[in-house]
Amino acid sequence: MRGLRSIGLVALFVGAQIVALALAFPFRSAGLATTSSSSANSATTPILLIAAIVIAPLLILAFARVKGGLATIRWVILLGMAASLSITLQAAIALLLPAPVYLFPYGAAQVLDPSLSIATIVAVVMLLALLIEPQWYVVDLAAFLAGGALIAILGISLGIFPAFLLLIGLAVYDYIAVYRTKHMLSLADAVVDMRLPILMVMPSSPGYDYTRAAPLHAREAEPGEGKGREALFMGLGDVVIPGTLVASAFAWLPTAPALGGIGPNLLVAIGTLLGSLVGYAGLMTLVNRGNAQAGLPFLNGGALVGYILAFVLVFHSFGLGLAL
Numbered sequence: 001m002r003g004l005r006s007i008g009l010v011a012l013f014v015g016a017q018i019v020a021l022a023l024a025f026p027f028r029s030a031g032l033a034t035t036s037s038s039s040a041n042s043a044t045t046p047i048l049l050i051a052a053i054v055i056a057p058l059l060i061l062a063f064a065r066v067k068g069g070l071a072t073i074r075w076v077i078l079l080g081m082a083a084s085l086s087i088t089l090q091a092a093i094a095l096l097l098p099a100p101v102y103l104f105p106y107g108a109a110q111v112l113d114p115s116l117s118i119a120t121i122v123a124v125v126m127l128l129a130l131l132i133e134p135q136w137y138v139v140d141l142a143a144f145l146a147g148g149a150l151i152a153i154l155g156i157s158l159g160i161f162p163a164f165l166l167l168i169g170l171a172v173y174d175y176i177a178v179y180r181t182k183h184m185l186s187l188a189d190a191v192v193d194m195r196l197p198i199l200m201v202m203p204s205s206p207g208y209d210y211t212r213a214a215p216l217h218a219r220e221a222e223p224g225e226g227k228g229r230e231a232l233f234m235g236l237g238d239v240v241i242p243g244t245l246v247a248s249a250f251a252w253l254p255t256a257p258a259l260g261g262i263g264p265n266l267l268v269a270i271g272t273l274l275g276s277l278v279g280y281a282g283l284m285t286l287v288n289r290g291n292a293q294a295g296l297p298f299l300n301g302g303a304l305v306g307y308i309l310a311f312v313l314v315f316h317s318f319g320l321g322l323a324l
Contacts, residue, residue: 005203005204005232006202006288009232009234010277012143012144012200013238013276016144016240017148017243017246018148019148019149019152020149020243020247021152021247021269023148023149024156024250024251025156025251026091026095027091027153027156028251030091030094032088032156033156033157034153035157040157040162040252041159043162046162046166047165047169050169050173053170053173054173057184057187060190061183070194074194074195077194078196082124083123084146084149085119085122085142085145085149086119086120087119088153089123090120091115092149093114094115097115097118126141126142130195130196130197134195136201136202136208136210136231138197139195139196139197139199139210140202143199144200146197147240147243151244151246154240154244154247155245155246155247156248158244160252160322161323163244166241166244167242167244167304170296170300171301173296174296174297175296177294178292179294184294188235192233195210195211198236198237199233199234199235200234200239201233202231202233203230204230208230234295235295238296242272242279242296242302242303243276245272245303245304246269246272247269249268249272249311250266250268250269252265252321253268253311264315268307268310271307271310271313272306272307273303275309276303279299280298283295283298307320308320
């Protein structure tokens with residue numbers, strides 16, 4: 001089982017990207033993009049996102065020092081995730097179910113929307129499960145659903161240029177936050193304590209009890225002992241941020257069929273994903289030596305290199321689509 005932990009995280013990582021690609025265009029049609037087409041290539045949005053991501057951990061760590069602060073943050077984050085899940089799940093489920101129907105009497109304009117009912121039920125069940133028994137598989141499922149939807153929304157909201165800015169900026173920030181200020185390690189401990197679905201967990205055995213997990217720093221292994229850990233952890237951001245470029249390539253590059261009838265946008269998206277997996281392999285090599293690592297320099301770096309190589313091979317151009 002221990003040898004399968006990295007593979008399990010890879011499955012969650014790749015699965016979230018596939019979900020995002022499947023949802024990208026339906027989400028755009030549903031109006032879930034946070035920017036208009038005319039402003040999707042603006043640098044403002046990624047800069048604001050980076051600023052929010054830099055500030056959020058500091059606020060969480062500050063609240064963690066206040067009595068009852070972590071409990072308050074946990075409630076706020078869980079309620080926010082449940083609300084966003086209900087919205088994104090409705091858009092996804094609507095693809096599979098019949099269109100809403102008007103109920104009799106039709107003049108009352110009352111509509112039965114099965115997708116809304118199912119999405120609300122799923123979101124409430126997930127919220128209750130996270131509150132009552134936040135085991136690793138519950139946390140992983142919630143993070144997987146939230147991650148896939150968030151990747152799709154960011155991908156359809158950010159053009160290639162702002163996606164590049166987001167990946168580069170957050171790779172630099174993650175490096176500083178893990179290796180220099182090290183406050184990201186303290187944040188990871190707080191997240192484990194709160195059992196929030198902003199960490200993906202892959203245990204060494206199915207019976208692993210995440211509700212009794214010790215803080216991450218208490219489980220740091222000596223060099224060469226990484227395989228002895230009870231579980232591997234990956235931040236949800238390590239899945240979402242590199243995935244943003246995957247989804248952005250799919251959403252914004254030309255879609256006219258190219259090689260074998262496959263759209264060039266999909267080919268470049270796949271190349272970007274493969275690049276991030278190369279970065280993941282390098283990351284896991286270091287993680288298995290026993291120390292916590294900053295994921296985004298590896299994953300974002302791999303995604304960027306994969307995108308550049310795939311774009312040049314597919315489009316025979318060094319423009320990289322940055323001016324789209």
